[in-house]
Amino acid sequence: MQQNTLDFPLLERPFKADWPYLPLTLDPALAGDIDTVGVLDQLYSGLVSLGVGLDVMPEVANRWEILEEGLKYVFCLRKDVRWCDGTPLTAADFETAWKRVLDPALESPVASTLYDICGARAYHQGENPDPQSVAVQALDDHTLLVTLEQPTSYFLYLMTFSAAYPIPRHLLESKGASWADSENLVTNGPFELETWQQENDQDGTLSLVRNPAYQGRFSGNLQRVDLTALPTCEARLAAYENGQLDTLSFRNLSGDRDRIRQAHAGEYLSVPFLATTYLIFDATRPPLDDARLRQALVMAIDREQHADVNLNGFSFPALGGFVPPGMPGHSGEIGIPFDPERARGLLAESGFGVGHPQPEIEFLAGPDQESILNFLTEQWQNHLGISIPGKSADWETFVNRLEANPPHIFLNIWVNDYPDPDNFLRASKPLEWSRWQDANYQKLVETARQIPDQAQRMALYQQADQILVDAAVIVPFNYWRSHLLVNPEVKRYPTSAIKWWYFKDVVAE
Incomplete structure (x- = not known):
């Protein structure tokens, strides 16, 4: 189990984050909107990830080699990585996931993310019906070989996106299309799903709890995160001001946003976003x-x-x-x-x-x-x-x-x-x-x-x-x-120009 190395005790209460829209799916192959991807980033862990400084960092892969002048990538997976049900995660889970994203029958909105892989575009567009023509191959349980159509300088960045996450092959085989339903879900990220209750995508709560099987870096002290969607901007602001939310996003926040910013000047956080x-x-x-x-x-x-x-x-x-x-x-x-x-x-x-x-x-x-x-x-x-x-x-x-x-x-x-x-x-x-x-x-x-x-x-x-x-x-x-308001009890809240949901690195009291 990963260890919390900070001097802060584990947070006993839930960390409550404002989440304007709850996810449309828990399946990485079907996620195309920012709110859904933000949730998937908590539930899944890919080969690599993006740090706060937008640097590529090891995740499930602890090292990789780039061969033949950038045409081939060999990813070496950690041997201690497991799904949250205890099943070992293997290179085949990545191969299965990526070929599924590219399956034209699935109609994935993010399939083009993988088009740099040799054979991916032709398979997805129906020019070649054979999934084995896609050049991603599990050489063994802990080695994944990827061959590209041509050298692609940003390929590692692509591997940080949710379209490249693995899926539990054993669950796909036993549950079929329902593998990503909340009652069946098995994931490998820093958090796992506890409950998901909602009236619609703007009214409900999705609760995440720390995944004891996650072996990646976890520098924060959160044990539970409640992602809360409220039906009106007024309800969101009132919840934050009443202490019912630890963060409040200004996204889609109507009313006098400048007054809100000034009223909470010491809690206001603003960073560029791409x-x-x-x-x-x-x-x-x-x-x-x-x-x-x-x-x-x-x-x-x-x-x-x-x-x-x-x-x-x-x-x-x-x-x-x-x-x-x-x-x-x-x-x-x-x-x-x-x-x-x-x-x-x-x-x-x-x-x-x-x-x-x-x-x-x-x-x-x-x-x-x-x-x-x-x-x-x-x-x-x-x-x-x-x-x-x-x-x-x-x-x-x-x-x-x-x-x-x-x-x-x-x-x-x-x-x-x-x-x-x-x-x-x-x-x-x-x-x-x-x-x-x-x-x-x-x-x-x-x-x-x-x-x-x-x-x-x-x-x-x-x-x-x-x-x-x-x-x-x-x-x-x-x-x-x-633009965010962050509760003064939150002592560290990392953000980057890509995301504001590094919950595994948040520290709160």
């Missing part, structure tokens, strides 16, 4: 297939006003590329500038707007985006004199629309899966949903993923980001920061 709120204009169909109209719409948006005035500085205006600040390859000040006069000129050239036939443009966003929707609608009305009303939808409806029949314009947030520009500029859902194609852009990002020299890679990604921004197809709107 995420970008963005707009997508569908350039594949009228009227937005006209670049002049797309550019006019972008030039009519004062992103600085929204960030500085509407949001009181809680987010940064996205004046640069799609790749956010804090990530290698970020390009500042390359965005299409706010220029209403030029916007009106481009609008007139496009033959759209006042005095011209104006076909209906559908503008859609997911939940909790009403303030941005209203701001953008007002900007286009005030600066261009055109009406593009926005609508919001629940998350499931929104994602289904993006997958099946995207609206003309949609607003969404892209949160990184791994801290590399590739995850914004090539392997990202926004690019897939946009349906935009550019041969020069594609060549740049495909070349960059193979180059080992970091400076050369970043230069290529920056060229690609410039092309993307100039096309006015994916339009960065703001860059995120994580």
Whole structure:
């Protein structure tokens, strides 16, 4: 059993964390949203993990070799790792999990994460029906061999994402599709599931308890974590102020957030977060297939006003590329500038707007985006004199629309899966949903993923980001920061630019 090496006694009470949305699944192959992934990060442990400084650290694999100039990875697994039911974890659990993610019948939303593995894309896309064609192989119980299509400099980062977690092969064989149901669940992470009670994804509690079988580094003193979702922002704030929550996320927190920040100044924590709120204009169909109209719409948006005035500085205006600040390859000040006069000129050239036939443009966003929707609608009305009303939808409806029949314009947030520009500029859902194609852009990002020299890679990604921004197809709107209130009884609460849920390293009284 892992030992707590700190001078702090184990926390006897539950640590209660605000969790705006409870998970949609406990199956790593089916998890595509940040709230679900955050829970899976507590329940599962992969080959490697990302530390607070975004460095790759050993987990189930205690060492690895990179062979044949980056084409092959050999992971050597620890021999003391077990599932929480006591069953030894083996390399076959990884092989089974990854081939299952890629099985086209499963329709995993994260399958493309593994496309760098030789044969993975062809198997997932149905070009080769044989799962054995995917080049991941358990050589023995403690050795996993992975062969890539081509050298991929960010591959270890991919291995930190939940799509690369193992699953208990013995449970999959005995329980089938129900293996990840809460009553059957067997995991290998720092915590295991105790109870999960909810009315819906915004009202309930998921309780985790420390996993005695976990052999990784566990430097905190928490023994139980209650992830609590409450149905309203007012209920969340009241729970924190009444001592019923140890943390409160500002995410989706309505009301006077600046007043809340000032009232709890000594408990306030803010850190950069690798995420970008963005707009997508569908350039594949009228009227937005006209670049002049797309550019006019972008030039009519004062992103600085929204960030500085509407949001009181809680987010940064996205004046640069799609790749956010804090990530290698970020390009500042390359965005299409706010220029209403030029916007009106481009609008007139496009033959759209006042005095011209104006076909209906559908503008859609997911939940909790009403303030941005209203701001953008007002900007286009005030600066261009055109009406593009926005609508919001629940998350499931929104994602289904993006997958099946995207609206003309949609607003969404892209949160990184791994801290590399590739995850914004090539392997990202926004690019897939946009349906935009550019041969020069594609060549740049495909070349960059193979180059080992970091400076050369970043230069290529920056060229690609410039092309993307100039096309006015994916339009960065703001860059995120994580904002939290943390109870003074919490003595250590690690965060990074990727996550704020390092519960195994939290120390509280």
